[in-house]
Structure formats: structure tokens, C-alpha cells
Amino acid sequence: MLLQINNLKKYFGGLKAVDDVSFNIKRGEIVSLIGPNGAGKTTLFNCLTGVIKPTGGDIYFHGSGKKMKVTGYRPDKIAKAGIARTFQNIRLFPNLCAVDNVKIGRHAKTKTHFFGAIFLTKRYKDLERQILENSMHALKFVGIPHKAAQLASNLPYGEQKLLEIARALAVEPALLLLDEPAAGMNPQETNQLMRLINKIRETGVTVLLIEHDMRLVMKISDRIIVLNYGRKIAQGEPGEIKESPEVIQAYLGEVQHV
């Protein structure tokens, strides 16, 4: 068990964006969160990463080996606990070069060496070299090491998405949340992304993703969780979900008998 969500609720006034959702994620899984637009997927992500505070319910995270309640934590604390994320609308540091973007991702994993930084001690220099090596490694991992020196804002869309993943991986998370990673990608790029997500799982990182591209979802997910109107309506393996009448109804509407 890696992540445990119990009766999570998020209400915006009368709107129940997330309504009593519970599910678990096991270590090493790839889990997809799907549902029609407005089903509450991104709200759930935002509750998980501390961007918004849930109205009720608990989130337990087992990243460091022991059970840890992370409900209502600040985003930076959650990142430090081992949950990293990417964003639906890309949020890079646009005017820094790609490798600096990833270096900032190493923030939580590096000690602050105030005096080392001022007097340029050997230890500090070694630390900085390590950060650079780790960052370049993350860029190689997602396949854009040759873009290290370019400004993030000058990268093409697909590579910006990869850079965001590289930055999230630099946090060395136990759980990686991907918010619509394939949105706006062509089929070839989507195939690359699928290989990348599998590769990420092989390094021992658990992946939870929101995605609308059903081909990708059905191909790589171990399990799928379906939300509609803030409620969990189904959960299971891709095969089961494809056949589930509730899911079909949520996506295609109710069958009208005349």
C-alpha cells in the first residue's frame, strides 16, 4: 500500500466537486483516473498535493515506509514527503534554461549550504556537481538532454511536457501524479510517452495519472478509477472498465427507451 484515500470530500459551496471518494494505490502500480470533464479529477489531484484543502476525509501516504497523514499539508511539505506532480496547463519556470528547471526540482533533496555557497567549499562544489549530474540524468531519462541549455519557454510543447516530468522525477518521488500528460500530443509522441511512463514504473516509482486518451489509458494502466460528478462510479482493470455499464452510461449518456 502506498496511498490510501478515505472518504475524501471537497465542496465548493453547494457544488460537490469530490464527494466521498475512497481508493488505495499499491506500490509499483500505474493507476489511471478517468471521467468526463468536470468529474472532479483535477480537484482530487489538488487535494492530494495540498493546493486546496479538502472539506473532509483523510489521505495517508506510506512513501517513507511508515504511515503518514498528509491531509491538508502545504504543497511543499507534500512534495518533500514524496509526491511530485505535473500540471494540466504546463507550469515550468519559463525564463530559466531546461537544466535549471530540473535543478530546482532537486530542491527538496539537497541540504542548504549557506556558508558553503559563500566560501565555495569543496563539499559545496561536490554537492552542486551532483545536482547537475542528477539533473542531466533526469533530462536523459525523459529523452531531451540535448535541450539542456535552452530556455524552457523556447522548447516545443511536447518537450515542455517532458521537461515537467523530468523536473517532477528530480524530486525523487515515491508517487508521481501526471495531470493529462498526453494532452496535445500527436500519436507518435503519445507512444513515446507510454514507453516513458512504463520506464518510470520500472525505476520503482508509482504513477497516478489523469488522462482522456483512452488508447493510452487502456494500454498502460494496471487499474482504472472512474469518477463522475465527484463520485467514484467504478474501479478495476481496463477490461472490466470497458464493459462496465455505469462507465458507458457516464461517457455516452443514458439509453433512452422509447
Add this chain to the structure above:
Amino acid sequence: MELKRKFLSNKNILLALFALIVLAYPYIPLEGYYVSLGGWSFHMGIINNNYTLHVVVLIMLYMLLSMGLNIIPGYTGLLDLGFVGFYGIGAYTSALLTVNLAAAAFPLSLLGNFWVILPLAALNGALFGVLLGAPTLRLTGDYFAIVTFGFSELVILIVLNESWLTNGPIGVRGIAAPAIGDYVFTSERAFYYLILFMLILVIIFIKRIANSKIGRAWFAIRENEIAAEAVGINIIKYKVVAFAISASIGAVGGAFFARWMRFVSPDMFKFWESVLILCMIILGGLGSIKGVLAGAFIMTALAEILRAVLPYAEELIRPVANVELVGARYAVFGIVLIIMMRFKPEGLFPETRVIAEMHPSTDAILDAQTDTFWDKRRT
């Protein structure tokens, strides 16, 4: 061979020459030499006489202050209109400690020593930076700017009204000059080397901090706060750190100022000073060290040149119009800034980031980045 080429490149030779001139500047013997130019004859001594040296010290003081302010708008992307408050706190810390404790018995007299006061002023500035920053740095944009503006006004009001401590509007006079052992800093030459030394230390300090984890966190906050939080950066903490460092550099500048002028009064730390320093860094290029230094140089020098030139201009136009031009210095600053904003909004020596913001997708930046990138990293 490789080594020789590296050290004897044109750039390094120029740099060494520049450093030599800067170091020898107050002692270059120019007294008695004249240069003729189209019937006019200029006395070369004007380049480093006592008055010019005084202006150069002032320029370097403003360079130091601009470096300190630059951390807030340039690195973390917040607008700070209250920088002069920290400058004033540093100046009064230094002035009051000197006046009250320099003549005291031994252990206390240490507190009146300039070299003890410098770190104390820095600490005091940082303390007030944290006191102001911790509750207000949750505010964003204009709201934060207004709070900082209010802070600097508050500092002046307190200095004006608590006259038991600060001597109120009359100011503190008779502040002793700094000294090393028996040597007392009395000449402008001595202060020139003192401020040069302090400025170099501050530049090295800020450069190294900006290259470290702390600097990267600042840039991340400037670029995108939500993304910065998502990678584990405690935004409030790093903003407060930035504020404390900026404030302590302002206070160090103030501590020097008090011991250099040997007199402080509240109207030296008016809001106008904050705006002036902000103009310097905008003129030079927000966030770029070279730009900030250039901006401070140009604005301070321009102020002095205008002070000398405007009375003549007033005489010249008297037959046509009887106007007072001496107060028009500030108008000239305004015009300079308007022209800058129109033709080079990113400043004179901009950071690549700012060029990118002002002229999106310039290929030149891209090339510049790739060329210099690996050189930079190799060190």
C-alpha cells in the same frame, strides 16, 4: 599553452587593466596637466580631485544599495518601495552606537567600533526585514509594494518623533570616522578604498548566493509560485530570506553612510531615495549585476553633472525665459526613464530572462545561452 591562452585572452587583459585603474584611481597624479579641446582647456586634476572622489564614493555606495534592493524585484519578482527604511535603520544603528558607546569603558566601547558595527547593522537590518517580511510576504504585487512603502514612512516617523533616542529632526551629528587601530579614515581616498572593499564583498556574496540553492529557489518563485511549491520550495521562507538579505545589505550601506558623512538626519531617508534606487536597477536591467552597477553609476553621476550644469543653463536661457532650472534634476530623471521605457524597456545590460520577456522568442538569446552554457558550468 592551453593555460597561457586562457589567462592572456583579450577579455582578461582588459579586466586586469580595469582592476588596476580602479585600484590606483585616487592616486593617479593628474594635478597640473591640461588638455586642450577646441579653444577650451581642461584641468585633468578634475578627474580625481577631492570633490570627484567624493562623488565616486557616493556612486559606489549607491551601487551597493542597488545590489541589495535588486534581490527583491530582480530575483524574487516582488516590488519593494521601502528599501530606504532599511538603509535608514542601518545608518541610525551605526550613528547611535558610535555617538553613545565609542567613548564608553572597554567592553562597551567595542560596540562603537566600525568593524563591529557593520555586522551589527547587517543583523539589525535583517531583523527588521524578517519582522516586516514574515507577516506581509503573503501579500502579492501592488499590495506588498504599498506595505513596504508604509514601512519606510514609519521608520522616518519614528526617527522624527522618538527624539530622546534619535535627536528628532535635528539629526545626529559628530559621528566619529571609522578607524583601523590608530589609522583614522579622514580623507576621501581612504573612504574610496573602504567602500570599494565593501562593494566587492557584497557583489561576490550576492553572486554566490544567487548561484546556490537559495538563489534557484528565488528564481523559481519569481517564475511560477505554484510550480515552485510543487517541487518542495517553502515560498514564504525563501521570500523572508530574500527580504532579510536585501535589508541587511541596505543596512550595511547605511552604516557606512553614517560614518562617512559623520551626520545623519531623517530627511536623508525619504521615500524619494527608494524610488531613486529602484530607478537605478530598472535603468541598468532588473536582475543583472552588471546592469545594476551601470544603472547606479549613470544615475548618480547624472545627478552630480546636472547639479553643476543646470545653473549655467539657467543663465543661458534667462534672456528668453526667467525660470528656475536647478530643481529640474528630477524632471530629467523622469525623461531619461520615459525614453528608456520606450526604446529599451529591458534596461541597459539586461539579464537574458528580461530580454526574453520584453522581446519574446529572440533567436539571439537562444544562441547566447547555448554558447556560454557549458563554459559557465565547467567551473
